[in-house]
Amino acid sequence: MFFFDSYQVREGKYNIPGLPAFFSSEKSEGETLEIVLKDAVEEVYVHLLYGVFEELDIITRAAVVENRTEGDIQISRIMSACLDLGMGKYDLIHFYGKHAGERQMERNSLPHGITELRSTRGTSSHQHNPFVILADKDTTESTGECYSASFLYSGGFHAQAEVDQFNQTRLVIGIDDYDFSWKLKKGESFSTPEVCLTYSADGFSKLSQTLHQAIVSNLIRSCWKDRVRPILVNNWEATYFDFNKDNLIAIAKEAAELNLDMLVLDDGWFGKRDDDFSGLGDWFVNEKKLCGTLSELVKEVHDMGLSFGLWFEPEMISEDSDLYRAHPDWALVIPGRQPIRSRSQLVLDMSREDVTDYLTERICDIVEKADIQYIKWDMNRSLMAAYSAKLPRDRQGELRHRYVLGLYKVLEAVTQRFPELLLEGCSGGGGRFDAGMLYYCPQIWCSDNTDAIERLRIQYGTSFGYPMSSVSAHVSVCPNHQNHRVTPFKTRGICAMQGTFGYELDLSKMTDEEKKMAGEQIAFFKEHGRL
Numbered sequence: 001m002f003f004f005d006s007y008q009v010r011e012g013k014y015n016i017p018g019l020p021a022f023f024s025s026e027k028s029e030g031e032t033l034e035i036v037l038k039d040a041v042e043e044v045y046v047h048l049l050y051g052v053f054e055e056l057d058i059i060t061r062a063a064v065v066e067n068r069t070e071g072d073i074q075i076s077r078i079m080s081a082c083l084d085l086g087m088g089k090y091d092l093i094h095f096y097g098k099h100a101g102e103r104q105m106e107r108n109s110l111p112h113g114i115t116e117l118r119s120t121r122g123t124s125s126h127q128h129n130p131f132v133i134l135a136d137k138d139t140t141e142s143t144g145e146c147y148s149a150s151f152l153y154s155g156g157f158h159a160q161a162e163v164d165q166f167n168q169t170r171l172v173i174g175i176d177d178y179d180f181s182w183k184l185k186k187g188e189s190f191s192t193p194e195v196c197l198t199y200s201a202d203g204f205s206k207l208s209q210t211l212h213q214a215i216v217s218n219l220i221r222s223c224w225k226d227r228v229r230p231i232l233v234n235n236w237e238a239t240y241f242d243f244n245k246d247n248l249i250a251i252a253k254e255a256a257e258l259n260l261d262m263l264v265l266d267d268g269w270f271g272k273r274d275d276d277f278s279g280l281g282d283w284f285v286n287e288k289k290l291c292g293t294l295s296e297l298v299k300e301v302h303d304m305g306l307s308f309g310l311w312f313e314p315e316m317i318s319e320d321s322d323l324y325r326a327h328p329d330w331a332l333v334i335p336g337r338q339p340i341r342s343r344s345q346l347v348l349d350m351s352r353e354d355v356t357d358y359l360t361e362r363i364c365d366i367v368e369k370a371d372i373q374y375i376k377w378d379m380n381r382s383l384m385a386a387y388s389a390k391l392p393r394d395r396q397g398e399l400r401h402r403y404v405l406g407l408y409k410v411l412e413a414v415t416q417r418f419p420e421l422l423l424e425g426c427s428g429g430g431g432r433f434d435a436g437m438l439y440y441c442p443q444i445w446c447s448d449n450t451d452a453i454e455r456l457r458i459q460y461g462t463s464f465g466y467p468m469s470s471v472s473a474h475v476s477v478c479p480n481h482q483n484h485r486v487t488p489f490k491t492r493g494i495c496a497m498q499g500t501f502g503y504e505l506d507l508s509k510m511t512d513e514e515k516k517m518a519g520e521q522i523a524f525f526k527e528h529g530r531l
Helices: 203-218 245-257 294-303 322-326 353-370 393-417 452-463 489-496 512-528
Strands: 002-011 031-039 044-053 058-067 073-075 079-085 090-096 104-109 113-118 131-136 146-152 157-163 169-175 182-184 189-191 194-200 232-234 262-265 307-312 374-377 422-425 443-445 474-476 502-504
Touching (some): 079 146, 104 452, 131 169, 182 393, 245 294, 393 422
Antiparallel strands (some): 031 044, 113 157, 131 146
């Protein structure tokens, strides 16, 4: 049991080494309240950290556990925030989903007992988003009280709302405790990820606007956060793996004529990669497929007045790859058991320094030599039956959190090396759309579902907790590749313009009428995109 020991208030916002967090700025300096608790028997201390941004109207919360005993201690569960509401009956609003159907808003009255949401997948997941709202029964978009908690973390999470026998409500949120443990040796400490808490007395719109403004001003660090993003065309739904230099240049020429800003080359440009079964991990340009170097292709595109972007899936490895043949121990596989594959691929052990060093070196080398302006950072499967060959047997419970720390380490290195690079997050679409990723990526691919009608609901749910400037949205071909719906070109443009806006189709196959409408959409967005 922990008791109050001391406290201090200091100017400026605390930070958390190795983890994303809201930061002080010239407009919003913030203050830190630190409350120290001590265990009644052992020399174990918990530092409760509160970041108070009066101008932004948010409070952040994290915790640090410190071991001052003479031996080891084991953490098996620790939440980042606990919010107690002594009065009122609340609805829980959360955002469930699936691949190609993320962040569907659902509102339910909280019963007595515990209601819980969680992701055990090693990522924040398509299934549940680490952002929840507690609202009065009559709260609407413009009236009523509501409280939100946004977890700045890209791994598994656990959120619980409990209504007790006295009708008090408690909300806790933190790292998912499924298969989690962390050994703290003498003198060591453990920091939890951060939670952002927000309140509105004027409904959901005010709550969202407060959170959006805080995210843009004091969480996203990219130089792109206040800029209109480039209107791009991505070749994925135009060609999939079946591309060569000629059809890429054809798409680029059409893009230049339509006054687009960027061509993005998606999966298939590296290693032996003509399908889903091979090549992941071999981050070396396939010059045979591109009929030359990547630098030569990029220069041709640049000469047309377009910038150039590139797709990566750094956290994954194919068994049919040179990397796997050289380092099979780099994959997360339980010894003596058949690996569990998803999309025909395995997951790299991001908890290993040699893995993160390899990825940082390969990504930075390609970006620098080929003069790349944009990266789409994908991650197409969850962590299942994960076991690290590097970690001792008694520390395997640390793997999932160490994985996320390794991911953040690489993202930090890449963004610090290339501060002008536009980095877009992606995880099979919107499977890792969380505030933690926004610290590194000012925008995230909202969903692999590009159907405009279904995207309306996906983007609506996303808008509760995340600014629309962070929502990557594209106009795709019809019939749509996911559900075969036929939707007017105008409607597809209107829906995509709610986000960062671009195209995901073969521009050279558009009709003259579609090209005319696309030109009008592009001109309109360039005039009004800042809105």
